[in-house]
Structure formats: C-alpha cells, structure tokens
Amino acid sequence: MTTEGAEPGPSPSPDRPLRVAVIGAGPAGIYAADALTRQDDVPVAVDLIDRLPTPFGLVRHGIAPDHPKMRAIRETLHRFLDHPLVRFVGNVDVGTDISIEDLRRHVDAVVYTYGASVDRHLGIEGEDLPGSLAATDLVSWYCGHPDADRTTVEAALRGARSAVVIGVGNVALDVARVLARTGDELEPTDMPQHVLDALAGAPVQEVTILGRRGPAQAAFTTQELRELDGLAGATVLVDPKDLELEPDAEERAQADRVVSRNLAVLREWATHELAPGKIPLRLQFFSRPARFVGSERIEAVEIERTAVDGDGRAYGTGELELLPADLVIRSVGYRGVPLPGLPVDERSGTVTNEDGRVLRDGAVSPGEYVAGWIKRGPTGVVGTNKHDARETIAALLADAADGTLRVGGPVDDLVQTLIARGGEPVLLEDWRAIDAAEVALGETRGRARTTLHEWDSLLAAVRAAAASPR
Template sequence: MTSSRPLSVALVGAGPAGIYAADILSKSGLDVSIDLFERMPAPFGLVRYGVAPDHPRIKQIIVALYKILQRGDIRLVGNVEVGKDISLEEMQKHYDAVIISTGSDRDAPLNIPGVDLPGSYGGSEFVSWYDGHPDVPRTWPLDAEQVAVVGVGNVALDVARMLTKHPEDLLPTEIPDNVAEGLRSNKVTDVHVFGRRGPAQVKFTPLELRELGQVPDVDVIVYDEDFDFDEGSEEAIRASNQTKQVVKTLIDWTLKEEEDLTASRRIHLHFLHRPVEILGDGQVEALRTERTELTGDGNVRGTGEYVETPVQAVYRAVGYFSSPVPGVPFDEVRGVIPNIEGRILGADGEWMPGLYATGWVKRGPVGLIGSTKSDARQTIGHLVADAEADLLRARTDDADQVGHDAMLAALESAGVRYTTWEGWELLDAFEHELGAQAADGPRDRVKVVDRNTMTAISRGEEHDGRLY
C-alpha cells in the first residue's frame, strides 16, 4: 500500500457478516476505503431473506445494520455477483484486499434414500419463497395435507409455523402478495417435526418454541414415549438455562388433555426418531424413521424399531450450507472456505495474500449475531496486521485503477446495472408505501420480489410495476 492513498478493501456479501466486518474495519484506525458488494439489489442477506416475516423482533437487526450503512463511509454496490458480473481476479486489480462474507444460502444435504422424490423440499428454498427472494419461483406447491419437517432448529420451527399459520394472521407482516395468495390455497392439516435426539438436545430457542404454542388455531402435540433424559441430558439442563426453559415448555405440552386439542391444524413434535428413508412411488408418500435411544452422554443409537408416518411432502431443515465463490477455494465437504482465522488458504495450504473470509462461509452456519461480530473482529484483526506489515496491494501498478471509482467504471463498461445505498433507500421507501396502501389494511412494508423492478426502482428508472 502506498502512502498516497487509503487502503482499498472490498467485501463480498452485504448480510450481517459483511456489514459488521465493514463497520469494524472502518473503526480500526486504518486510512481505508470500503466497498460492500451484494448480488441482490437489496442488502441485509438472510435477515431480509431468511427470517420468517412474523418475527419483527428479529428483523429489528436490520435497523442496526441500516444505521451502519446510512453513515456513508461504507459504500454499497448492489446487484453485482462476483464470478458472473465481475471476476475475483478483476476485483483484486481494483482492491488491496477482498473479504468474502457470502454466508450460507442453501440446504445442508440429507443423505437418505428418496430425498430426490417430488414432494421433498429444502427448507431454505421454502423460506426463500415466503420471504420473497427474487431468484426462486413465485408459486409453491401447498397441496399436501400431512407434511414432515426434518430438523430441530429454529428454521424447522419457522417452516412448521409458516405451513400451519392461517394467511390472515400473516397479512399484517411484509409477505409479498404472491405468498399470501399461495398460502390461501394451503391444504395442510398436520405437520410432523422429527429430531433424532431427545428433548434436551434440540436446538430451538425458548422464545421460538413458546411462540409455536401461540399460533391461532394450531395445536402443538408432543408424545410421552418421545421423552427420555439420560445423564448427558440432565447435565445439559443443569448447564444451560436456555435448555431448561425449552424442556419445561415441552413437558408442559405433554400435560395437555386430548379434549383441549380443538384446532384445525396441528404441529406434532417427535423426538428420538432418526429419518432413514423417504418413501413413495414417483411422489412422497411417507417418511420412515428409526426409533433411537439415548446412550448416557446425550448421544443416541438406533434401536432397530422403524416407524412410517404417512406424509405427502418432506421439508429438510437440517442446516444451511454455503455456496462457492468462483475463484475462491472451497471445501465441498464442510461447506466453507478453507482459512485460518479468516485468512483464506490456497490449494497448497498457504495464505493467499489479500483474501479473507468472515461469517458462516468462514466457520460454518453456527452461532447467532454475537458470534458473527466476534468472528468479524478476528478476521479484521488479521487484515489490519497485514496492512500494517505492508502485505496488501492491489494487482495493478496503476494507482488510478484502484478503488471505488475505477470499480464503478469497470461495471458500467460491462453494462452491469449496479445499485447503491441511495438506491436502496428509494426501494425501501417504495416498499413502505406499498405497505401503507395495502388493500387488506396498512402494513409496515410489502416486499417487491421481481428483480428487474427492484433494480429499476433503485436506479430511478422506469418500470412496468411488476411486483412479483
């Protein structure tokens, strides 16, 4: 880095990981110019496209992220996909360092027979549909009356809740019109959620679980035979107040009397069931599970007893998985970019100077916002040290080709319709206005789903009014 210009850094991915890393870098004391690239026309990543619309408290995270970008010292460059609109190699000509913060955007694999049958869906695909992601179909098949959800994390609960919640109870949220329309035709009566371990090992948060029991006209049913606690379970309950609250809520539900179960839709929580096969002849017809038993340490083993639950659809919610970024090494087994504390490693196991990773694409899809912040601090700490050691340089000898202006010129030359923070504010205002004018009553916002319309609004261009 020359003393005549600031360090020029690009981040790829404008979700919480990228925004927090940019914020920490901006306050590091370095003389630094920061550009934040996002393949969507809108920022905020999974907070916008991975959180159920009836979770406004979680979506308040957007308020904090909004305030960071609103300052103006971190420039947003949206609707730009690295590897498609611009190569990593070209990006490295314009920036001294590149941080990959693309998160996890697809489902972790569930390797059981029948997983590819029609009617077997990735949970993240369904989440993307009801959250109005521009890159997924506008319709969703909701003709199954009995459904299985595999997984015992918050995404599994979101999927189960959204499948059973009546559309009129979602109208006050920001769901797009096509999602509301699709949910009106939903035929579901029963959703079965399966986890292979016991009640003390589930990954639900207490708040998410309690909310499940408050959905209008939906009963939550648990089964006495699915409850078992070994020493590992008791230790987990003693060690974690969160686990204790989850177990208490589940036990309380076992005390419900049958005559109290009067709702038109039901969510069944099954523990100690390991999914082994999705059954069907050309279409999902049932999920086969093996009963498991605890082994004393909180883990389980199979019992050889099998159960078949008739269902017409299976949703896999066993975790998220990252996608590779062209030009960046990727571990296809673990679903992460090979790195040491955020420094990206090449095929030879050595650091690739100027390349960093942060967030789920760095460490895997675990942890909440607090983990994302501490993760970013680690990566940025190494970047700052490398900059101070004069190890970071753009791959060009022409100083005029380094940084924001040169990058935008390259995008314009390539005909890329990129968007900016000011463009996001235009789109944000447009969505709020749609919400205010909603036919079913005022809402905070209604999402625009169509990518071309999102881009046109953000760029101040004429558009045909197509919202989805």
C-alpha cells in the first residue's frame, strides 16, 4: 500500500507478492484468505490477524456447542489455514498492539472482516435489571469465549425458573434450546466444565421465545427451528391462533419456500400437548416487550400484543399482559463497533463501503476493503460469508489488475515487529498446541474436546508446547 504522496510501486510479482492483512479470522476472514490464494493472476501473501489466540470467530464462539454438525464447519475452515501463502497471526489486537496506520506500512492492502460483536438494545424500561442478559453475553459464556462475563451470567442463571428469550432469529433458538436441554444432553459437548455445572444447576422450568411479528416474518431457518423438537426434557408448544393468517398473507407465505416450511413445522407443533415430566418451550408470536418489571431483579415482562400490516410491519394493539420471568435473554441483533482509526456508521453498525471498498468521507480509500458482518450487517448464515468475501476480493484483485493497488517498498516482517514490541503473536503451530490441549482436556472427561476459556490457559498451552522438546 502506498503512503500519501509516495510514488506508486511496481505490480505484484512472485518475488514481491501483494501483501494483504485480513483482520478477523472468522468465516468471512478465512473465506477472504481462501479467495485471495485460490486465484493465480495476482501473487499474494496473506496475514490473517485476530485479537484472539484462536481462529474461527463465531464458528468457535457463536454457534452453540450442541450443534456438532454446524461446528464441524471449522474443520473445513482449518484446511484453508494450512495454505502456504496464509499466515495465521492471533493474539494481536489491531488498534492496541498495532495501529491501523502502522499496519498499513507493513502491507499493501487491508481487509476488515472482524464482524459485529455488540448487542442491540431494546431501549425499554427495566432493560438493565439483574436477570436481563444480552444474547451476546450468554453465547460468549457457554461457548467459552475468554472475555465472557462469567460472574454476571452465572448470577442471572441462579434461581432462574422462568426464562424468556426475545427474538426469533437463529441465535434466539440456540439460546432457548441450550436453556431447555438437560445436563445429560449437554455433557458430551465441548462446553467448559463451569458452564455445564451452572446449566445443570439452573432450575429453569419453562422457556418462552417471543417474536414481535408473526411466524411468516421470523428470521430463523427451518433446520434451526426443527432442532427445538425432540429435546429430552422439553415439549415445544405453539398457540394455533398465532398461525392463522389472512388469505393474502397465507398466499405470500406459501410463495416463500423457507416461510412455508417453517409454517408447516409450527403447525405440526401446534398439535403438541405438554408431556409429563417435561418443561414447556413455547414460541409466542405477535408479542413485543413494553417493559421489564422488577425491583431487585426481573420478575416479569410486560408484553403488548401486536398485529402486522400488509408490508410486514408490526404495530401495537394496546393489549397488555404480564409474563412472569426471572431470566430474560435479549436476542434482537448485533452491531459492529469501530476499530481505532476505522469509522463505523452509527446507524447501521457497518463500515461504509462500495462493493467491499471502504469509503472515507464519501471517497474510496485506496487499499482498504471490508467483508462479512462489518460490511453488510449481521445477516445470513455462515456460508453467506463465502459469496460476500469473494465479492470483496474480486474488487481488490480488480484494483491490483488495473494498477490502482500496487506493492509498496520493503518493510520489516509484521510478526517480528510485534515480537520486538513485546507482543506474543500466536501462529498456526501455536494454535495447534491449543487445539491439542483442548482435545487432551476433553479426553480426561470422556469428551472429544473441552474448550479452554481463559486467556491464561490458552497462552499457557502455547508456552508449554514451545518449551517442550521438539
């Protein structure tokens, strides 16, 4: 990447490839690295940088651990990390360990793929009462994220008998399913032991999922929806009245394959009766929270019944009811936050861009690109990031082909620079040491793996492997 006022450098060559830093080693970042190295037109070398000492982003720390098939995606992603032109550089916090400006001196282009990690707020009375959690906090905790707020989450779970999950996306379904599972069902997962102990000890006796609109507007996928059924300790219940649609709404719903499949599943569940010895897991539509009620902690959610207009927008009917709840999980979306030196639009929570090219003050910023949730917002499934990353990398490669993007002068190696500054970058072999330590820990408990959840334990695994004889 050329600095302001500098002469453009030469075109990339095998002797001096285009150096690209991809910030964020989740699916979007890994797919971007794969797209860069899969083509033969532009010689490249990729540094895949992540703040955590572990790769895979939300595949590791966002997909519920009782999703073995979904979490197996990381085995596919792992193969991309083995490419000789890709270097995983974990445990590096861009903006703290190295500024964006300094990073740009080491590379010719930067692709920001660090996702959207902050929850959106409801903005209603009582939202900050004890017992009210963002889904981001609960998910980070049960997935073993090293930054998870263990104290707050476990305090909210203690004594929680009635749980309400607000939202009807896949994350909301994950949360509800984990809360409704028995300890025996969760035991084989890779959850940290303290998570298994806390969930097994939580006295949850009912779970309700609230959607402010109808089933035809829900954001979950059919596969995710189906996984609510068949839980050992819960029966899924749906009010048949919530599934009654006007003829024109029914016609629109049936024209959408996902919606029609979801409705078929929900209508099957509407015939369920609560089985003896099981807890109810309810899906309740046309219900939006008006306020959370409680003094020392949440005691109930006041709900306003809604209706949906012809454009699918919800509006209040004025009909209110109180739903007892001592645990509320708010799953109403994620938003991106800025890195120091990278502006994020406050309204959308994304980096302003044009086909993946970052815009600063309305103009394309040469050599800066964006992919994934920080580009488009928190939409789609894991595979959506593949197409999204390819679009961005196509823009980058087009810029390299037409001379907009050229290589700069020689600079010090990024990893060596970080080490010289006292950093402890985690490379692929170091990640393999963490991976092996997690597998070994899981074997002591009869599992395939147990997630290491603390910064110290993650880095201790790296240091122990480095100190052992080769």
